[in-house]
Amino acid sequence: MPDGPSSPLTGIAASPGLGVGPAFVLLPPDLTFETRSGQDAAAERARLEAALAASRADIERIRERARASLGDEHAAIFDAHLLLLSDPELDAAITAGLNGGLNAEAALVGASDTFITMFESLDDPYLRERAADLRDVRNRVLAHLLGKPLTALADLREPAVIVAHDLAPSDTAQLDRSLVRGVVTAVGGRTSHSAIMARGLGLPAVVGVGEALHGISPGTVLLVDGDAGRVSVNPEAGEVAAAQVQMQRTAEERARLTALAGREGRTADGLRVELAANIGSPADLPLALEAGAEGVGLYRTEFLYLGRDTLPDEEEQYRAYRAVLEGMAGRPVVIRTLDVGGDKALPALNLPPEENPFLGFRAIRLCLARPDLFRVQLRALLRASVHGDLRVMFPMIATVQEFRAARALLDEERARLTAEGVPVAEHIQVGMMVEIPAAAVLSRQFAREADFFSIGSNDLIGYALAADRLNEQVANLYQPLNPAILALIGQTCAGAATQNRWVGVCGEMAGDPLALPLLVGLGVTELSMSAPALLPRREQVLKLDAGKARELAAHALTLDTAQEVEAAVRSAFPELAQREPGA
Numbered sequence: 001m002p003d004g005p006s007s008p009l010t011g012i013a014a015s016p017g018l019g020v021g022p023a024f025v026l027l028p029p030d031l032t033f034e035t036r037s038g039q040d041a042a043a044e045r046a047r048l049e050a051a052l053a054a055s056r057a058d059i060e061r062i063r064e065r066a067r068a069s070l071g072d073e074h075a076a077i078f079d080a081h082l083l084l085l086s087d088p089e090l091d092a093a094i095t096a097g098l099n100g101g102l103n104a105e106a107a108l109v110g111a112s113d114t115f116i117t118m119f120e121s122l123d124d125p126y127l128r129e130r131a132a133d134l135r136d137v138r139n140r141v142l143a144h145l146l147g148k149p150l151t152a153l154a155d156l157r158e159p160a161v162i163v164a165h166d167l168a169p170s171d172t173a174q175l176d177r178s179l180v181r182g183v184v185t186a187v188g189g190r191t192s193h194s195a196i197m198a199r200g201l202g203l204p205a206v207v208g209v210g211e212a213l214h215g216i217s218p219g220t221v222l223l224v225d226g227d228a229g230r231v232s233v234n235p236e237a238g239e240v241a242a243a244q245v246q247m248q249r250t251a252e253e254r255a256r257l258t259a260l261a262g263r264e265g266r267t268a269d270g271l272r273v274e275l276a277a278n279i280g281s282p283a284d285l286p287l288a289l290e291a292g293a294e295g296v297g298l299y300r301t302e303f304l305y306l307g308r309d310t311l312p313d314e315e316e317q318y319r320a321y322r323a324v325l326e327g328m329a330g331r332p333v334v335i336r337t338l339d340v341g342g343d344k345a346l347p348a349l350n351l352p353p354e355e356n357p358f359l360g361f362r363a364i365r366l367c368l369a370r371p372d373l374f375r376v377q378l379r380a381l382l383r384a385s386v387h388g389d390l391r392v393m394f395p396m397i398a399t400v401q402e403f404r405a406a407r408a409l410l411d412e413e414r415a416r417l418t419a420e421g422v423p424v425a426e427h428i429q430v431g432m433m434v435e436i437p438a439a440a441v442l443s444r445q446f447a448r449e450a451d452f453f454s455i456g457s458n459d460l461i462g463y464a465l466a467a468d469r470l471n472e473q474v475a476n477l478y479q480p481l482n483p484a485i486l487a488l489i490g491q492t493c494a495g496a497a498t499q500n501r502w503v504g505v506c507g508e509m510a511g512d513p514l515a516l517p518l519l520v521g522l523g524v525t526e527l528s529m530s531a532p533a534l535l536p537r538r539e540q541v542l543k544l545d546a547g548k549a550r551e552l553a554a555h556a557l558t559l560d561t562a563q564e565v566e567a568a569v570r571s572a573f574p575e576l577a578q579r580e581p582g583a
Ligand SMILES: C=C(OP(=O)(O)O)C(=O)O
Pocket: 191, 298, 300, 339, 435, 455, 456, 457, 458, 459, 460, 506, 507, 508
């Protein structure tokens, strides 16, 4: 382990809080090798057999852990991997290479890659999935041959900070949250899977650290600061002690707030404000429920689709949606249909790169162009609807026609299921994200069609101010409190009110203490946020005077700048001057 402290690594602050622990490095090892000919076939065969046996033992161990913590479904993928290890056709191709004098590495890779290329060239999603499995298995055996065994999150036994290139949904499925002190990744942004997963699980995270991460060796002590986007490598004792004091304070504050978990969200003067959770998978529910989520305000279903080469089928989707609806036991669950494109790539669709992906073929645009894919999701949602209070939400709606078209597909699938005798809930609210300024401006018209609006402030701010938050050069223009943003939110609420529709906010702004009185004052009655923000925001709502919030919001709309708005909020609510830790 390297000893002295080195300069801290910086990245994107993806999930708040502090965490310290030894690095658990998931970065893939360098698997390059030399191809050699004229080798002793028997000796190379023996090396290969040893690597196969070690790989088999690895996979069996991971499978048992996955089965124990997550159930049979998650273990099935590892059964497929075990079958590949003993596949006779693959073995015959490897044997031919060995008999031709190749070293075991070259024989293995040559044979596997022939099958991988063949599977990938066929337009069959099942075989493409087999290609991905085979690549996984090939890498594992190769790693053993090279004496650089792969690590898996399922191998985590001691508290640690996870260091990875990125975390795929299948990685996080194996993660034991109680042992993870923090997450640091080389790539990714605020909306990457790793970031959202970390926020959902309440783990401090810094993402997008870059290549520098590859220099971290296993066991190196790391201090992750998820608020500042900083990772100290081998921190000084004093720095660790200060962080521990801060963590203790945060834990005490959390314990105090836990007493509020069962309280209904309602302002001091009686206005109902529902406090709901944003989730990315059913695995996020326990933390959301612990924090007293009164519903799920945003289930980002794209995480079922990302980080894999194939699309989830209707059954897989149905099971995930049903698990969330049942987990929430009758409380409202807003499930958002597929929102890919922009910064969320969908490898299974093989879409060509675009000049302006954020203004391009994404979310509902893609779904309406690919009804074959969209209908599968809609059917899964409709089938799951009988298990709770499902609300379906369409993302990135820009025009009224898009909403109508999406709703028409939903209605068609409903009619089809009913004709097939499949039960579907009688009433399902169907709403939309308001994250494109045009939708906010036209909210009166949209309110005649949609049952509710949920404001996606992350995108709304970016599109309204034409500023990408991840671009350092223009980050100062990404201003949640800009009066123009407040005006768009106010306009959305006013349009909704003409038809008695409810308005929520499910972007990051919902969890921001400075924005909260403004949102409530503008007419928002549901706030959906990552689980760790729920308790502090509940305390804030319980103490809030909605009348005073309305006066503040009306005043804010007359101001010129985001800075003036912030000053007005702080002067109306001086207790907000202090940032609470970990919120
Ligand atoms: C919630 C939102 O959607 P996402 O962050 O998933 O784009 C948003 O844009 O605010």
